[in-house]
Amino acid sequence: MNYKFSDKFVRLKPSAIREIFKSLGTPGSISFAAGNPNPESFPVAEMKRFADEIFENEPVAALQYGITEGYGPLRELITARLKRVYNIGAPDDDLIIVTGGQQGIELSCKVMCGEGDVVLCENPSFIGALNAFRSLGAKLAGVPLDGDGINLEALEQALKDTPRAKLLYTIPTFQNPAGITTSLEKRRAVLGLAKKYDILILEDNPYGDLRFSGKDVPTYKSMDAEGRVIYCGSFSKILSSGMRIGFLCANKALIAKTVVAKQVEDVHTNCLFQMICAKYLSECDLDAHIAGIRELYRKKAGLMLDALDRFMPREVSFTRPEGGIFLWCTLPDGVPLGEFVRRAGDKNVFVVPGTAFTADPDEPSQSFRLNYSMPTDEEIVKGIKILAEIAKDMIAKA
Template identity: 40%
Template sequence: MKFRYTKSVPKNNDNATAEILKAAANPKVISFGGGLPAPELFPVEEMKTAADKVFDKYGKVVLQYSEAIGYSKLRKQIIDLMKERKVEVKLDNVGIVTGSQQAIDLIARMLLNPGDVVITEDPTYLAAIDVFNSYGANIVGVSMDDDGMKTDDLEKLVKKYPEAKFIYTIPNFQNPTGRTMTEYRRKKLVKIAKDAEIPVVEDDPYGAIRYAGNYVPPLKHFDRDGGVIYLSSFSKILAPGLRMGWIVADKSFMNKFVMLKQNADLHTDNLTQYIVSQFLIDVDIKKHIKDITHVYEHRANLMVKQIDKYFPQNVNHSNPEGGMFIWVEVPGVGDTNELFKACIRNNVAFVPGSSFFAGDIKPGTFRLNFSNMNDDQIKEGIKRMGKSIAEILSDNKY
């Protein structure tokens, strides 16, 4: 049988995400690849208790169809979470999604026609790149430094591409670099977007996990005209298997969004929405996040220390103030995929930087995840990576 696929289906079977997960599944491999939270921090017993309460109170309700926009009680609780993040919203502005990944896909579906321009940080989240490509977008990258997206460069690109459909950004502990955008640049980005009448999609799955530096409000905090579409998730602060995220946007946008959401899956899992809502009643979420943050701070600091010990002295790496990732740049490595293969031979894995670039790929770059490995694994894994880097540099005669 010959299937006549649309242009949104990739022409080959290359799947960076699948390869990352495959490497992580090998028990011999110490994987710094997938952006996986620490499973020992999942609130299993608390979730079980919440589920029992939900079935006792609402058993027949939670097993029935529900509203596409989401469970109203959970949405009200999200309003409280947003207040903690210095964003005031109303119930009509909040919707529940099946992980923030679904929101990225639906927003792209709403706004993109083939050939339309999307402006992103470069590098950026690889699954967002995949989504935008699937809708035929022309992805234009904005360079970054330690302060996040370079807004001077963004301003130039907006003038070059005034028809751009939206700007996609991860301002907090960015995936893949771990960098955080300064407040000055956030304000400037919002102004640039407003003046150009280009919406901003702010993806903030990691923002609650800050363990250094000073809190910086989301872009949405500075938005006075409804131009910022804010996304977040319970994946990093509770558990990714819940597939539970949310969107905050202008009411007129939400009306359209909910229609497409309904077409996609009718509604996000009703039972899980009730369980998460009950969990937020039963458990001090601030303390839970604080416990996660403490562990991730330790692991991030340990990984940085090991990188400084075992990697060549001229290696550059980010120093994240939160989140789950460290970005590494190794001068002299011409093909990061060859380094990846060398690391796999030494039973350690990472994500090559090539997966994250919308524009020209910067060689010798890769992302490390520290949240899912214990101390011994971090120490041994980085040691193995240092050995692999030395092998590649030796082969290249550097």
């Protein structure tokens, strides 16, 4: 059968990262490719106890259809936490529970962008979001990232050049893939540009709770006085990624439209896990749990940075994240990235090439992403040594 896929999907490639997952079965392989949280971050015993209690006491609520906006007690608990931790929540804001941040990103674009409208994004950016925008027929305009966030001159130029720009998608804190955090000054300037050119900001913040050094920077949403920011959060990196619970907080009018769009997609987010999540938030100390994850990632990031400092040739540069789960390495010009990634794979060390994260899939890259949340301490040191040997050899031959 010769299937004639829709124009939107015929161009979409499978995520390079999911593809790399398929080659990870080999014993002894070391993966810096995944974006998974460390399983130590899953509170298994509590989740089991809450699931048992729910099936004992409230089985119908867990098994029946729920409402699209989300499980009431969970919405209240998240709203309160957003206010307490991030000072987010204006009087005319509302909140919807979504099936992971991934769905929140996709729904936001779906309700705001028509075919041919443009989403501006950091370049590089999160592949799941880029593919969601592409799948909706939106056009992408990538804006380069500096060490302190999106390049402001390039952003303003893109806004001038792109009359159909509707949305700026940004991951301001511990960016995926680059591990970079946007400075407060830049956030203020970006908000000013969004106002000047009248676009919305979609602030994606799944890693914001995972700071292990430096000082918190206020979110865009907390500085938003006019309903211009859609805030997307997730429990994937702090409780469980398989649970698939995220949320959007935005002006009521935006959330009302998002509710309609979600009804079409999946009616509502999984009731049992919303109830388990609500019990966790009301009965356990999430902040203490997060403190444990931060400590784990502080150690792992430190170990990886230390190994990079010791073994990687100094022509290779890398970011020094203050939180989150990724860092971003850049090879010098003249060292072909594709060959580097292939040679690493031949030695059973897996990294994701920067080409997987570019707004324009044909744009070349000299960078690759390293994840430190999943590998063991031994794997981090051994894997970085292997990458450093390959880099040394290739630099010598370049």
